[in-house]
Amino acid sequence: MTSAPVATRDLSIPSPGDITRPALAGEKETMVLNMGPHHPSTHGVLRLVVELDGETVVNVAPDVGFLHTGIEKSMESKTYQKSLVMTDRTDYLAPLSNNLCYVLAVEKLLNCEIPPRATAARVLLVELQRISSHLVWLGTHALDLAAMSVFLYGFREREQILDIFELVSGARMMTSYFRVGGLAYDLPAEFPATVQAFLDIIDGRIDEYEDLLTHNPLWLERTKGIGILDAEAAVAFGVTGPGLRAAGISWDLRKDMPYCDYDSYDFAVPIAQNGDTYDRYLVRMAEMRQSARICRQALQRLHDLGPGPYVTTDRKIAPPPKSEITHSMESLIHHFKLWTEGFKPPRGDAFVAIESPRGELATYIVSDGSPKPYRVHMRTPSFVNLQALPYMARGYLVADLVALTASMDPVLGEVDR
Amino acid sequence: MENASVAERLRAALPHAVIASHEHRGDLSIVVQPEALIDVARFLRDEPELRYNFLENLCGVDYLGRDPRFEVVYHLLSFSNHHRICLKVGLPEADPTVDSLTGLWPTANWQEREAYDLFGIIFRGHPSLERILMPDDWEGHPLRKDVPLGYEEVAFTFNQEQIDAHKPYAQE
Numbered sequence: 249m250t251s252a253p254v255a256t257r258d259l260s261i262p263s264p265g266d267i268t269r270p271a272l273a274g275e276k277e278t279m280v281l282n283m284g285p286h287h288p289s290t291h292g293v294l295r296l297v298v299e300l301d302g303e304t305v306v307n308v309a310p311d312v313g314f315l316h317t318g319i320e321k322s323m324e325s326k327t328y329q330k331s332l333v334m335t336d337r338t339d340y341l342a343p344l345s346n347n348l349c350y351v352l353a354v355e356k357l358l359n360c361e362i363p364p365r366a367t368a369a370r371v372l373l374v375e376l377q378r379i380s381s382h383l384v385w386l387g388t389h390a391l392d393l394a395a396m397s398v399f400l401y402g403f404r405e406r407e408q409i410l411d412i413f414e415l416v417s418g419a420r421m422m423t424s425y426f427r428v429g430g431l432a433y434d435l436p437a438e439f440p441a442t443v444q445a446f447l448d449i450i451d452g453r454i455d456e457y458e459d460l461l462t463h464n465p466l467w468l469e470r471t472k473g474i475g476i477l478d479a480e481a482a483v484a485f486g487v488t489g490p491g492l493r494a495a496g497i498s499w500d501l502r503k504d505m506p507y508c509d510y511d512s513y514d515f516a517v518p519i520a521q522n523g524d525t526y527d528r529y530l531v532r533m534a535e536m537r538q539s540a541r542i543c544r545q546a547l548q549r550l551h552d553l554g555p556g557p558y559v560t561t562d563r564k565i566a567p568p569p570k571s572e573i574t575h576s577m578e579s580l581i582h583h584f585k586l587w588t589e590g591f592k593p594p595r596g597d598a599f600v601a602i603e604s605p606r607g608e609l610a611t612y613i614v615s616d617g618s619p620k621p622y623r624v625h626m627r628t629p630s631f632v633n634l635q636a637l638p639y640m641a642r643g644y645l646v647a648d649l650v651a652l653t654a655s656m657d658p659v660l661g662e663v664d665r
Numbered sequence: 666m667e668n669a670s671v672a673e674r675l676r677a678a679l680p681h682a683v684i685a686s687h688e689h690r691g692d693l694s695i696v697v698q699p700e701a702l703i704d705v706a707r708f709l710r711d712e713p714e715l716r717y718n719f720l721e722n723l724c725g726v727d728y729l730g731r732d733p734r735f736e737v738v739y740h741l742l743s744f745s746n747h748h749r750i751c752l753k754v755g756l757p758e759a760d761p762t763v764d765s766l767t768g769l770w771p772t773a774n775w776q777e778r779e780a781y782d783l784f785g786i787i788f789r790g791h792p793s794l795e796r797i798l799m800p801d802d803w804e805g806h807p808l809r810k811d812v813p814l815g816y817e818e819v820a821f822t823f824n825q826e827q828i829d830a831h832k833p834y835a836q837e
Contacts, residue, residue, distance in 0.1 A: 259771045263793050313798040320783075321807055325814050356690050483719055483744075486772025497744070504747050596689045599740055599751065601721065610722055612738065625724040627740075635775050664798060 258642065259484060261635050262309040264297040278306055281646070285314050289392045289650040292660030294634075298649065305649055308641045310634050315664035323624045327590035328354050328428060331621060336422040338626060339662040341384050344377040344413070345604040347426040349626075352507060353600040353611040354428045357593035360565055363557040364509075365550065366430035371508050372443070372546035373416070373425070374602075375539040379450065380409040381605035382532050382539075386457060389529070389654040393470045398460050405453050408446050415442060428591075429566035430559030435550070443547055450540050458533060471526040475640040475652025478523050485636040488629050489607025490531045491656060495523035501603040508602075513542050525655040532657075565591050590619030606630055606657055628662040668693035671715065671750060678708055694751040699763045702754055706769055709741055709750065717741035717750060720766065723776035725784035729810035734758040735786055739766070756786060765791040783808035802833055 271277055279300045285293040293314035299307040319338060323331040335350040336343035348370055355362065387402035410420040415436055417425035425432050461467045477487065479495040492499055500517040502510040518534030520527035559566045567586045568579040593615040601610035607629030616622040633656055640656075641649050672686040672695060682701035687694055697705050709717040722740040733755035741750050754763055765788035766773040777788040778797040785806035788794055796803065805812055820828050829835055 260792065261771065261774045263795055265795070266793070313796075313800070316798040318807065321814065359690065484771045486720060486770065499744055504744075505749075597694075597738075598690060599692060599722070599749070601749075608721065610740070612722060612724060612740075614726055623726045625722070625726075625738075627722040627724070631775065631779075632772055635772060 257481070257639075259481065259639060261638055262307055264295075264309045264311045267297045267299045267307055267309050276301065283649075285311075290653060291388060291658060292663075294653075294658060294660055294663070296637075296649070296653070298646065300646065303645050303647075305641050305644055305646060308638050308649065310637050312631070312634065312660070312663050315660050317665070319665045320624050320626065323621055325620065327619045328593070328621060329586075329590060331624065332427065333422070333424050335626075336424055337661060338628060338665050339604065339606065339609070339630070339659050340421065341659050342377050342381045342605050343421060343423050344373050344425065345381075345602065345609060346626075347424060348374055348508075349600060349602045349604070349609050349611045350624075351426045351428050352602065353598050353613045354593065356598040356600055357596065357613060357615050358428070358565060358591070360429055360560055360562055362430055362560060365553050365556045366558050367508050368546050368549045368553060369431060369435055369558070370426055371510065371513070372543055372550065373413070375542045375546070376409050376412060376443070376446075378539045378605045379536050379543075380406045382536050383409075385532065385605075385654070385657045386529075389651075389657075390461065390467075392650050392654045393467065395461065395464075395467065398457055401453070401456060401460075405446075405450065412439075412442055412446065415439060427559065427566065429562065430557070434558045440547060440551065443543065447540055447544055447547070451537065454533060454536055454540075461529070462533075468526065470647075470651055471529060471655070472524060473522075474525040474644060474648045475655060476522065476524045477636055477640050481636065481639055482523065485639065486632045487607070487636050488633070489603070489605070490528050490535065491523075491607065491633055491636070493518065494520045494527035494531045496521045501601055501608060505601070507600070513545050515542050525652050528655045592617055592619050601627070604629060606659065606662070607633060626662075626665060628665065630656075630658040630660070630662040631665075634658050634663060671748070674712070674715065675705065675708065678712075679704055692749065692751060694753055696753045696755065699754045699756060702752070703764050703766070703769070705752065706739070706741070706766055710769060715743060716745050717743045717748075719744060720770040720772050720776075721749070723766070723773055723780065725780040725786050725808070727784055727808065727810045732757065735761045735784060737763055737780060737786060761785060762787040762789055764789050767791055782806065785809065804833060 268280055281298045281300055283298055284290040284295040295311040297309040319334045323334050335346040339346050383402040383406040387399035390398035413423050414420045417423040477495055479497050482492045482495045498517050498519050503517050515538045518531050520531050563582040567583050572579040573583050595615055595617045597614045599612045601608050609629055610627035612625040613621050614623040640652050668688055676683050682697050682705050684696040709715055719742040721742045724738050726736045735756040737754050739752040756763055765777055777791055780786045781794050782796040782799050783806055818828050
């Protein structure tokens with residue numbers, strides 16, 4: 249399918265007021281349908297004001313902010329260590345990715361070294377996180393299009409990943425496991441075997457999901473050619489992640505601007521050409537397989553590295569282990585200073601971007617030299633990606649709107665912050 | 666792409682636009698004149714060797730007590746050169762107005778609305794500069810440093826009416 253050049257297409261992003269205003273004389277009478285904020289297929293508290301001509305979407309205005317909790321403001325009044333727990337609560341389907349982005353930014357401010365064991369563990373866990381996040385997307389996307397069994401199977405595997413997170417951090421969802429300087433605790437002894445058991449089954453399970461959907465005529469009917477987002481418009485709207493790659497642009501920060509030693513892992517960046525809902529589905533499915541591939545290499549790397557420090561030995565940044573505190577006065581002072589006052593990064597700002605499951609997640613931190621961040625801004629992929637929704641939805645049916653919204657995989661906690 | 670050469674090229678092309686440029690932890694930031702922002706952004710986007718084709722991030726910062734008080738921070742990304750550049754414009758407290766980048770990148774739309782909502786920065790030429798995260802009837806701009814963190818009283822059935830009486834909408 250060929251599309252018109254950007255200049256002749258409607259790139260405007262309407263607000264609800266543009267749609268709910270009464271029709272002017274001579275304008276065609278249309279119907280306004282309010283979808284959400286409590287509608288199951290908006291995947292959270294997203295309100296869509298849809299202008300309809302019959303069953304065809306004339307225009308749609310996303311209305312966000314229902315979940316705004318002032319996370320950026322709250323972080324300004326907490327120390328750097330305490331702000332970390334706020335990041336879990338933005339993208340609640342990928343808390344470890346948020347943790348990673350935040351700690352990388354603080355580490356950049358501090359200019360501190362991370363032990364290789366911690367870096368390998370971080371890579372392993374965020375890739376597991378990517379699989380688990382994509383499984384929720386897959387399950388809910390399929391559920392929206394009435395394919396219920398995929399949801400049940402997908403959540404079965406996700407549960408296994410959450411068990412791994414619980415094993416390492418004690419929490420299934422709000423992990424806060426990555427800390428400035430490394431990890432919160434060392435990986436437990438049963439960690440490699442548990443991850444290996446999961447990695448042994450996941451490829452076969454992805455095959456099962458694909459058996460259910462990839463060549464399913466109903467699935468193809470509902471997703472092929474629906475919600476096309478071409479490359480030019482994707483870049484214009486700032487869309488990143490699977491939405492951008494499905495439009496044919498091979499842009500993945502893990503490959504193109506590597507962090508956490510991603511350049512030393514062997515993996516491919518799946519892309520597709522049409523930019524429709526089906527292609528976004530294919531890209532995410534292929535991404536899960538690539539993530540599993542990275543996980544295997546990271547697990548091997550952890551094995552090769554053997555036991556070692558899991559957090560920086562700089563006591564001005566990470567607290568000393570409990571065993572040291574009981575017999576070293578200096579350690580006790582470090583412990584006390586860190587948990588009462590915190591560390592003070594030098595003045596300056598830092599910007600770090602990582603590839604989260606939904607696209608480019610970035611953190612911008614300004615330090616004024618005090619133990620609390622002066623300003624934290626999170627550039628969240630869901631918020632930016634959602635702007636492309638009106639462009640993608642115009643001209644399709646209401647039922648397609650459900651499909652293409654799900655294929656953008658917005659997480660409203662991250663949109664509203 | 667080297668940080669120094671990008672700054673050099675920008676200075677050569679638009680000598681009056683650049684106020685300062687510095688590097689921190691390997692990242693290049695350039696402070697530009699607010700009036701020249703559009704020209705700088707267009708030059709960086711369209712210059713064949715630079716091609717910063719992607720507006721990655723846009724946010725406001727409030728440096729209360731400093732002049733200019735507000736700063737808008739833009740991060741541009743070049744897909745072809747794998748390079749990132751940060752632009753900063755300082756805006757005075759009396760008139761925090763800057764040109765909108767929505768004409769160059771539609772993605773600036775919501776990000777500028779967010780900066781307007783949270784900091785009160787006015788983006789000249791924005792198609793619909795409305796609040797996006799806060800409720801429409803909210804007073805003030807919450808991420809400004811002179812706005813206290815504040816707490817919202819939790820409403821139960823027994824105190825709902827007392828809380829409602831203090832709300833802005835009660836006066837209407």
